[in-house]
Amino acid sequence: MSFSLPVPVRFDEADARGILFYGRLQELAHRVFEDFVVAELVSTWDDWFLAPDFIVPIKHAEATFHRPMRPGRSYRAELDVVRLGESSFDVRVRFVDDAAPAPVACAETRVSHVFADAQRFRKIPIPSAIRASLERHLASE
Amino acid sequence: MSFSLPVPVRFDEADARGILFYGRLQELAHRVFEDFVVAELVSTWDDWFLAPDFIVPIKHAEATFHRPMRPGRSYRAELDVVRLGESSFDVRVRFVDDAAPAPVACAETRVSHVFADAQRFRKIPIPSAIRASLERHLASE
Amino acid sequence: MSFSLPVPVRFDEADARGILFYGRLQELAHRVFEDFVVAELVSTWDDWFLAPDFIVPIKHAEATFHRPMRPGRSYRAELDVVRLGESSFDVRVRFVDDAAPAPVACAETRVSHVFADAQRFRKIPIPSAIRASLERHLASE
Amino acid sequence: MSFSLPVPVRFDEADARGILFYGRLQELAHRVFEDFVVAELVSTWDDWFLAPDFIVPIKHAEATFHRPMRPGRSYRAELDVVRLGESSFDVRVRFVDDAAPAPVACAETRVSHVFADAQRFRKIPIPSAIRASLERHLASE
Numbered sequence: 001m002s003f004s005l006p007v008p009v010r011f012d013e014a015d016a017r018g019i020l021f022y023g024r025l026q027e028l029a030h031r032v033f034e035d036f037v038v039a040e041l042v043s044t045w046d047d048w049f050l051a052p053d054f055i056v057p058i059k060h061a062e063a064t065f066h067r068p069m070r071p072g073r074s075y076r077a078e079l080d081v082v083r084l085g086e087s088s089f090d091v092r093v094r095f096v097d098d099a100a101p102a103p104v105a106c107a108e109t110r111v112s113h114v115f116a117d118a119q120r121f122r123k124i125p126i127p128s129a130i131r132a133s134l135e136r137h138l139a140s141e
Numbered sequence: 142m143s144f145s146l147p148v149p150v151r152f153d154e155a156d157a158r159g160i161l162f163y164g165r166l167q168e169l170a171h172r173v174f175e176d177f178v179v180a181e182l183v184s185t186w187d188d189w190f191l192a193p194d195f196i197v198p199i200k201h202a203e204a205t206f207h208r209p210m211r212p213g214r215s216y217r218a219e220l221d222v223v224r225l226g227e228s229s230f231d232v233r234v235r236f237v238d239d240a241a242p243a244p245v246a247c248a249e250t251r252v253s254h255v256f257a258d259a260q261r262f263r264k265i266p267i268p269s270a271i272r273a274s275l276e277r278h279l280a281s282e
Numbered sequence: 283m284s285f286s287l288p289v290p291v292r293f294d295e296a297d298a299r300g301i302l303f304y305g306r307l308q309e310l311a312h313r314v315f316e317d318f319v320v321a322e323l324v325s326t327w328d329d330w331f332l333a334p335d336f337i338v339p340i341k342h343a344e345a346t347f348h349r350p351m352r353p354g355r356s357y358r359a360e361l362d363v364v365r366l367g368e369s370s371f372d373v374r375v376r377f378v379d380d381a382a383p384a385p386v387a388c389a390e391t392r393v394s395h396v397f398a399d400a401q402r403f404r405k406i407p408i409p410s411a412i413r414a415s416l417e418r419h420l421a422s423e
Numbered sequence: 424m425s426f427s428l429p430v431p432v433r434f435d436e437a438d439a440r441g442i443l444f445y446g447r448l449q450e451l452a453h454r455v456f457e458d459f460v461v462a463e464l465v466s467t468w469d470d471w472f473l474a475p476d477f478i479v480p481i482k483h484a485e486a487t488f489h490r491p492m493r494p495g496r497s498y499r500a501e502l503d504v505v506r507l508g509e510s511s512f513d514v515r516v517r518f519v520d521d522a523a524p525a526p527v528a529c530a531e532t533r534v535s536h537v538f539a540d541a542q543r544f545r546k547i548p549i550p551s552a553i554r555a556s557l558e559r560h561l562a563s564e
Binding site: 023030058 | 165168171201
């Protein structure tokens with residue numbers, strides 16, 4: 001089941017052409033990811049983003065744009081886990097315009113996160129409690 | 142031949158872990174792209190970014206991270222055109238750490254730009270003068 | 283009566299020291315202002331931010347910091363109109379930490395907005411319907 | 424003598440009205456400040472921004488806007504120290520448009536920095552070597 005959230009595009013997130021700057025989409029996607037982490041994966045924000053034992057850097061990030069997204073509009077973000085490996089997992093966030101005549105996906109991101117130990121930055125297996133939670137949000141692509 | 146430029150990572154471009162926020166890499170890459178456009182493709186910034194006849198939206202953007210990039214450091218950005226189609230082209234920017242024992246690419250972006258007419262947002266061929274300039278920077282991947 | 287809203291500080295809004303970058307506070311304040319405009323002053327976002335007749339540029343912006351604000355925390359933003367002139371008005375946003383032993387204002391912004399005609403950028407009086415709404419949120423400082 | 428630097432405004436730093444977003448001006452000013460710190464005050468970026476002994480948080484930040492600043496243009500930033508106290512100092516950055524018929528200041532920032540010890544966040548005197556360097560850039564307002 002997707003983790004879903006409304007995401008407004010703000011005045012300052014437009015570019016000189018008046019539409020969402022493409023580079024900003026990952027910021028919007030990461031805000032959704034932060035809320036997902038706290039709601040579904042760990043108890044507190046610090047348990048993930050400032051954890052003393054592990055870090056979860058990003059090794060690859062993609063964004064695909066189908067329609068321009070505009071400031072002053074709100075989009076429905078739908079987050080799914082689309083791959084779950086030994087040390088890494090991929091998250092997809094779709095940004096859907098529900099105000100269009102028929103709901104349409106304007107853009108989507110796909111981001112690969114890798115678990116590593118915080119001291120030496122070496123790959124480690126995903127902790128088992130977190131893996132179990134990720135599985136619950138695993139979607140077939 | 143690559144278009145090359147030093148790119149500093151700034152204090153505010155770090156995230157809560159103290160390294161460059163992954164979503165910021167496209168902003169850094171786009172700054173290099175803006176300088177490339179003005180140096181190599183058109184006469185003035187407005188001729189591209191506020192052109193009355195065409196717009197060049199982005200349809201796909203990728204970033205791959207090999208090593209953490211840190212605030213207070215400067216990286217050598219190397220921009221190449223890596224695909225040139227009828228209406229669209231792909232730009233790659235590599236961020237190289239020249240301060241490492243051996244120069245190493247810490248991250249790279251690849252972005253697809255599509256020419257469209259400014260009124261109806263329909264795909265149009267790349268204007269021929271711009272195509273000729275893009276060809277001069279076309280690298281084999 | 284204050285217009286009030288929770289405002290989370292995000293992972294990427296920290297700086298290299300791990301606290302909210304001071305320059306980001308105005309972005310947070312402006313998000314609150316956008317929501318205030320739509321909830322209290324005009325019918326739709328476009329009626330203010332893309333209005334064909336008037337623009338409302340900012341002539342002065344201040345921020346005062348009392349305590350560090352941290353990513354992963356949410357603050358209660360309280361927006362008040364603190365000055366109402368012929369053509370301009372000042373908005374204050376306080377960011378309150380309700381999770382502290384006693385609620386404490388960590389930071390506040392104060393921003394001066396000026397009405398101008400969209401063609402010639404000359405000062406114009408605040409439209410009367412908007413003035414009436416601003417008055418309802420006018421606080422003594 | 425002012426510390427001076429060209430500062431371009433980028434495509435993504437515009438807002439939905441096509442001019443520099445007011446909240447971004449502090450980011451531009453801070454980039455100039457970072458370069459000033461490394462050129463004039465300490466040996467390396469880390470000696471200031473990641474110093475183990477002290478931190479230099481900002482307690483107040485102002486920005487005044489005279490004319491709209493536009494993406495695709497470059498401005499001459501002029502940085503001066505405009506107040507030097509026991510523990511704190513104020514920095515002003517003016518953004519001058521040299522392409523105007525007569526050079527004109529489009530905007531300026533003024534930011535108060537306070538030295539504090541890194542452990543307990545208590546005010547400390549400005550270290551004497553840094554104070555001497557700040558004095559060389561002290562301008563009468």
